[in-house]
Amino acid sequence: MWVKLARLKETTVRSDLVPMRWPETWQDGSKFDLLRGTPINCLVGDRPPELPLGELRFVRLDPASPPEGIVLVEGVWPHVKMARRDPNAAETGPTGAPWVDSNGWRIRLAQALNPDKTVWLTYMPPKQDEIVAPAAFALAVAEAEAYGAHWVITLEENFRRGLDEGTAEAVEAWRKIVAVLKLGASSADWRRFEPVAPLAVVSSFAGEAEFLSQEFLNLADRRGLAYAIVPSSRALEARLERYKAVIYIEPQPPEGPLRAKLLDFAASGGLLILPEPPAKATAVETSFGHRIYRHGKGRIAAPVEAWADPYLLAGDVHLLIGHRHDPMRVWNGGMMNTLYLASPDGSQGVVHIVNYSLRSTLDAVTLGFPRTYQSATVLTAESATPVQPVKRRLGIEFPLPPFSTYARIELRG
Amino acid sequence: MESKSLHRRNYSRRNFLAAATALPLVPPAKAAPETRVALARCQSYGPHLVPLLGKMFDQIGGLKKLVAGKTVAIKVNLTGAATVRLWYEPAETTYWTHPDVIGAAIYWFGRAGARRIRILESFAEGTKPLEEEMLVAGWEPADLLNAAPRVEMENTGFLGHGKRYHRLMVPNGGYIYPGFDLNHSYEECDVFVSIAKLKEHVTAGITGALKNLFGIAPCTIYGMAAGKDEPAAVPHGGRMMFHTGYRQPSRSAPQENDFTSPREEGYRVPRIVADLAAARPIHLSIVEGVETMTTGEGPWVAAGRSRKIHYVRPGVMIVGADPVATDAVAAAVMGFDPMAERGTPPFETCDSTLALAERHGLGTRDLARIEVVGEPIRNLVFPFRNYT
Numbered sequence: 093m094w095v096k097l098a099r100l101k102e103t104t105v106r107s108d109l110v111p112m113r114w115p116e117t118w119q120d121g122s123k124f125d126l127l128r129g130t131p132i133n134c135l136v137g138d139r140p141p142e143l144p145l146g147e148l149r150f151v152r153l154d155p156a157s158p159p160e161g162i163v164l165v166e167g168v169w170p171h172v173k174m175a176r177r178d179p180n181a182a183e184t185g186p187t188g189a190p191w192v193d194s195n196g197w198r199i200r201l202a203q204a205l206n207p208d209k210t211v212w213l214t215y216m217p218p219k220q221d222e223i224v225a226p227a228a229f230a231l232a233v234a235e236a237e238a239y240g241a242h243w244v245i246t247l248e249e250n251f252r253r254g255l256d257e258g259t260a261e262a263v264e265a266w267r268k269i270v271a272v273l274k275l276g277a278s279s280a281d282w283r284r285f286e287p288v289a290p291l292a293v294v295s296s297f298a299g300e301a302e303f304l305s306q307e308f309l310n311l312a313d314r315r316g317l318a319y320a321i322v323p324s325s326r327a328l329e330a331r332l333e334r335y336k337a338v339i340y341i342e343p344q345p346p347e348g349p350l351r352a353k354l355l356d357f358a359a360s361g362g363l364l365i366l367p368e369p370p371a372k373a374t375a376v377e378t379s380f381g382h383r384i385y386r387h388g389k390g391r392i393a394a395p396v397e398a399w400a401d402p403y404l405l406a407g408d409v410h411l412l413i414g415h416r417h418d419p420m421r422v423w424n425g426g427m428m429n430t431l432y433l434a435s436p437d438g439s440q441g442v443v444h445i446v447n448y449s450l451r452s453t454l455d456a457v458t459l460g461f462p463r464t465y466q467s468a469t470v471l472t473a474e475s476a477t478p479v480q481p482v483k484r485r486l487g488i489e490f491p492l493p494p495f496s497t498y499a500r501i502e503l504r505g
Numbered sequence: 506m507e508s509k510s511l512h513r514r515n516y517s518r519r520n521f522l523a524a525a526t527a528l529p530l531v532p533p534a535k536a537a538p539e540t541r542v543a544l545a546r547c548q549s550y551g552p553h554l555v556p557l558l559g560k561m562f563d564q565i566g567g568l569k570k571l572v573a574g575k576t577v578a579i580k581v582n583l584t585g586a587a588t589v590r591l592w593y594e595p596a597e598t599t600y601w602t603h604p605d606v607i608g609a610a611i612y613w614f615g616r617a618g619a620r621r622i623r624i625l626e627s628f629a630e631g632t633k634p635l636e637e638e639m640l641v642a643g644w645e646p647a648d649l650l651n652a653a654p655r656v657e658m659e660n661t662g663f664l665g666h667g668k669r670y671h672r673l674m675v676p677n678g679g680y681i682y683p684g685f686d687l688n689h690s691y692e693e694c695d696v697f698v699s700i701a702k703l704k705e706h707v708t709a710g711i712t713g714a715l716k717n718l719f720g721i722a723p724c725t726i727y728g729m730a731a732g733k734d735e736p737a738a739v740p741h742g743g744r745m746m747f748h749t750g751y752r753q754p755s756r757s758a759p760q761e762n763d764f765t766s767p768r769e770e771g772y773r774v775p776r777i778v779a780d781l782a783a784a785r786p787i788h789l790s791i792v793e794g795v796e797t798m799t800t801g802e803g804p805w806v807a808a809g810r811s812r813k814i815h816y817v818r819p820g821v822m823i824v825g826a827d828p829v830a831t832d833a834v835a836a837a838v839m840g841f842d843p844m845a846e847r848g849t850p851p852f853e854t855c856d857s858t859l860a861l862a863e864r865h866g867l868g869t870r871d872l873a874r875i876e877v878v879g880e881p882i883r884n885l886v887f888p889f890r891n892y893t
Contacts, residue, residue: 416640
């Protein structure tokens with residue numbers, strides 16, 4: 093009977109499913125107690141567990157045929173890369189900031205390309221010969237939730253055994269996973285908010301543009317360059333006037349109506365960054381690896397040498413736009429990624445901060461805004477703490493209390 | 506003959522070798538002249554810094570003779586990264602030169618008739634303009650650019666606006682380097698000003714007007730990714746070769762005097778600071794200690810230190826023409842003996858930057874030869890080592 097039930101429910105797929113890859117070794121129905129009172133409502137795997145599922149749904153994960161309403165993204169295990177010479181020290185990239193493997197940009201890209209679907213990250217935990225702290229699983233869950241997606245929770249053997257044996261570390265990590273899921277599910281208004289960004293990235297994000305455009309998103313995240321993703325296929329409908337700058341990342345310049353729309357954006361006062369200069373135009377200056385051309389009230393920038401290195405491109409674009417247009421500044425956030433969203437009328441904002449260090453913040457994190465918010469609440473898996481703004485030279489700052497893994501800061505104008 | 510003479514003075518070979526290693530590599534310069542350093546109490550930042558600095562400049566002889574009709578280059582201290590703070594305290598109240606101090610100084614340089622004023626600093630990564638880093642820190646660069654006519658900024662960590670690097674030699678040959686290849690701004694100036702923060706320093710004892718010059722060396726030549734033969738186009742990574750001597754600068758620049766000299770930070774860093782200050786002499790030193798931090802040069806020094814870092818408010822401003830004397834007064838205000846040698850605070854693990862600079866003939870560290878005007882040192886002593 094229970095097998096039949098499971099098969100029936102396999103076909104019922106909803107985008108509000110919160111998935112977990114059910115361990116095949118867990119064939120004891122009492123294990124479902126772990127899920128009681130949690131947002132987890134969907135088991136995934138190759139075949140349903142031979143247990144009565146009750147209200148739980150089962151979904152078979154097949155990348156070639158994703159469940160209805162879901163887009164599957166493989167992603168990477170989120171973590172700070174540690175230096176080979178010193179396992180206690182973070183590896184740093186060319187930015188000097190710690191190198192972080194992250195999925196935020198992947199989620200946002202998948203959402204932009206599939207606006208009506210829920211994104212599931214399907215990556216597995218590291219292999220068993222690597223030591224993975226149970227707290228790292230809470231980070232994996234938190235990262236996906238912060239960006240409005242779900243990681244298909246997958247417990248590796250050590251964590252699973254810890255839960256079987258009831259070790260304090262495993263139980264605490266599970267408690268934290270559940271708390272982060274509940275936090276993600278609470279007050280979901282922000283999911284309708286828009287990114288607060290000076291830059292729109294327009295690209296097909298595929299074919300010849302795939303590497304440069306996608307790596308640009310990754311590196312822009314790490315350097316705190318806020319952006320909105322505009323797939324080329326929907327660029328004609330996009331409200332570009334909301335941005336200070338637009339970059340078109342393709343090997344060739346745009347053509348037809350899209351070209352006209354982008355040139356209109358520049359003529360109206362924006363900065364348009366193209367892979368090639370406009371025909372018959374004369375550059376007025378060269379800045380940050382780009383020649384600048386006047387176009388109406390705005391500017392067009394084109395590279396002196398063809399774009400090749402996404403690191404240099406992200407740095408140059410940030411300088412071409414200028415930090416003056418940073419909608420938010422983060423201090424002591426070297427091992428963190430942030431996403432700043434605002435309501436359509438701008439009266440409310442939310443900032444998601446994912447802390448990849450797996451430690452509570454030792455150096456206090458501060459958020460700065462070149463505008464006014466009256467108050468903010470810092471929500472973490474453990475607490476909700478009101479914070480008041482401090483006036484500074486270029487706006488206001490919110491000093492944040494210590495937090496680990498994830499914080500959602502809700503701002504009120 | 507020399508050996509006989511040594512024996513007459515009861516020197517053994519062992520004693521001689523010990524004494525020889527304690528001697529400076531470079532013969533001491535003749536006695537530095539008497540000098541004057543202005544010291545003032547200053548409890549906070551703000552517009553009141555303008556009259557305060559104006560008075561202090563007058564106390565050391567005025568600015569007009571020094572800067573009228575001249576190009577003034579100002580090395581400020583923006584070490585580390587703008588996004589790194591000591592807890593919630595902004596960089597300018599803990600380890601960067603505060604913009605109010607820079608702005609007030611620029612205002613007076615303009616009033617005194619400076620023809621052009623350049624604000625200079627370098628970064629270990631990238632070619633970003635100073636203005637951009639200031640914006641990240643939450644500063645308004647226009648406040649500085651408009652503090653006087655013809656104010657510019659330049660990131661001197663690479664070639665910048667210059668067409669070539671300019672070679673500045675250490676007059677007496679240098680302790681470590683005989684000279685340095687630097688951004689054009691350090692030669693194309695008539696007056697060179699160091700505006701520093703009052704701080705301790707892990708490998709130089711104290712950070713002051715002298716140590717501030719560590720940042721004039723471009724990372725394209727002296728950084729971790731410096732070109733092997735020619736300077737790199739873009740800086741990537743800090744000046745670890747200055748610390749450990751693990752490699753030489755780009756071959757196009759002057760190489761070390763002695764490749765067998767100690768590779769120890771406490772030996773190298775103070776000497777290189779003295780070499781830099783000799784190659785690029787400082788005409789005016791401003792050390793601001795209104796608000797600052799203890800224990801080291803930035804929040805990143807916390808790891809592995811036995812002392813905690815403290816945000817502190819010494820409430821002092823120090824101005825002098827002689828950088829060694831200015832730093833000596835700064836050291837005294839911090840509760841240190843400027844005449845201290847290695848093994849004594851603040852030089853427990855390094856040689857005295859002050860002593861090495863003094864032996865280069867850059868000034869005096871002897872308080873008995875320094876006229877302190879304004880507040881007496883004893884009124885403003887703020888012992889940094891009371892903070893453990």
